[in-house]
Amino acid sequence: xxxxxxxxxxxxxxxxxxxxxxxxxxxxxxxxxxxxxxxxxxxxxxxxxxxxxxxxxxxxxxxxxxxxxxxxxxxxxxxxxxxxxxxxxxxxxxxxxxxxxxxxxxxxxxxxxxxxxxxxxxxxxxxxxxxxxxxxxxxxxxxxxxxxxxxxxxxxxxxxxxxxxxxxxxxxxxxxxxxxxxxxxxxxxxxxxxxxxxxxxxxxxxxxxxxxxxxxxxxxxxxxxxxxxxxxxxxxxxxxxxxxxxxxxxxxxxxxxxxxxxxxxxxxxxxxxxxxxxxxxxxxxxxxxxxxxxxxxxxxxxxxxxxxxxxxxxxxxxxxxxxxxxxxxxxxxxxxxxxxxxxxxxxxx
Ligand SMILES: C[S@@+](CC[C@H](N)C(=O)[O-])C[C@H]1O[C@@H](n2cnc3c(N)ncnc32)[C@H](O)[C@@H]1O
Numbered sequence: 001x002x003x004x005x006x007x008x009x010x011x012x013x014x015x016x017x018x019x020x021x022x023x024x025x026x027x028x029x030x031x032x033x034x035x036x037x038x039x040x041x042x043x044x045x046x047x048x049x050x051x052x053x054x055x056x057x058x059x060x061x062x063x064x065x066x067x068x069x070x071x072x073x074x075x076x077x078x079x080x081x082x083x084x085x086x087x088x089x090x091x092x093x094x095x096x097x098x099x100x101x102x103x104x105x106x107x108x109x110x111x112x113x114x115x116x117x118x119x120x121x122x123x124x125x126x127x128x129x130x131x132x133x134x135x136x137x138x139x140x141x142x143x144x145x146x147x148x149x150x151x152x153x154x155x156x157x158x159x160x161x162x163x164x165x166x167x168x169x170x171x172x173x174x175x176x177x178x179x180x181x182x183x184x185x186x187x188x189x190x191x192x193x194x195x196x197x198x199x200x201x202x203x204x205x206x207x208x209x210x211x212x213x214x215x216x217x218x219x220x221x222x223x224x225x226x227x228x229x230x231x232x233x234x235x236x237x238x239x240x241x242x243x244x245x246x247x248x249x250x251x252x253x254x255x256x257x258x259x260x261x262x263x264x265x266x267x268x269x270x271x272x273x274x275x276x277x278x279x280x281x282x283x284x285x286x287x288x289x290x291x292x293x294x295x296x297x298x299x300x301x302x303x304x305x306x307x308x309x310x311x312x313x314x315x316x317x318x319x320x321x322x323x324x325x326x327x328x329x330x331x332x333x334x335x336x337x338x339x340x341x342x343x344x345x346x347x348x349x
Pocket of ligand 1: 006007009029031032033034035036037053054055056079080081102103104105129216
């Protein structure tokens with residue numbers, strides 16, 4: 001039986017938040033099955049360009065197939081978004097009009113019988129996005145000391161019964177498959193309370209630890225600012241509170257001119273805002289979307305726009321104009337006609 005395809009979440013909202021325009025250049029840091037990327041390319045036509053990244057080589061194959069009609073306008077790379085800045089410099093893909101991160105896993109990964117992300121399917125305890133990485137969930141489950149395991153489950157899973165679960169896991173070692181682990185957690189945590197399966201939080205914790213998800217997210221958000229051009233947009237869709245908290249705090253902090261502690265009489269931090277919040281309130285899927293795609297229920301979209309000084313803006317425009325030998329007037333680099341002229345300059349190797 002064919003695994004159900006991944007249904008992209010909050011697509012229209014993401015395209016709107018990115019302010020996708022014809023001739024614009026965008027980065028999809030989490031290509032997955034290419035749903036958001038296809039929508040961005042459609043709305044940025046004619047002349048749009050997209051750099052698509054995914055750490056999972058299998059996702060990249062699926063996205064490549066889906067984005068075939070746009071092959072002249074895309075550059076798809078099997079990379080970790082933690083290397084975003086280096087990737088953009090290497091491929092001369094900056095500044096950009098928008099950057100999207102649609103975090104977490106795709107249905108292709110969750111439904112896979114070999115990747116080990118789901119406690120509902122029997123699979124080896126792997127959970128790596130990229131197979132070149134050494135650390136697997138099996139290593140953590142079978143080798144970490146009990147206290148470290150409990151700490152990891154508590155921190156990355158926000159699991160209140162982390163110590164009981166860690167104790168049971170250590171007692172049952174070696175644990176080889178997802179179903180063995182799910183059974184062990186059920187025994188430790190007792191019967192299901194509420195809607196969520198007792199293994200949900202521990203599986204989330206392991207996946208985050210295996211792929212260093214939170215560290216990579218924090219570092220990528222910082223890198224993204226410098227890649228955005230004048231009024232460039234950064235849009236992030238997250239699926240659990242740990243991710244969302246990082247995104248929310250980052251955007252809030254970067255949209256403030258001063259981040260001194262509240263009682264400091266005069267500003268000593270020297271911090272200046274580099275982002276402007278687009279939506280003051282988080283955007284969530286409609287009831288209709290949740291009904292047709294239950295996996296969208298926890299999605300939260302946050303968007304910001306780059307604030308850039310006149311001087312920085314001037315430098316960006318100058319750089320583009322001098323390479324393309326065209327004259328610009330202020331916001332010129334965003335204009336589709338000029339970007340079409342610039343296409344040649346940024347043509348992919
Ligand atoms: C929710 S899916 C994206 C789905 C996609 N927006 C679509 O429309 O099909 C998240 C994707 O991000 C990828 N991913 C997660 N962390 C990553 C990282 N650090 N670097 C690159 N890709 C990552 C996963 O492999 C997965 O394919």
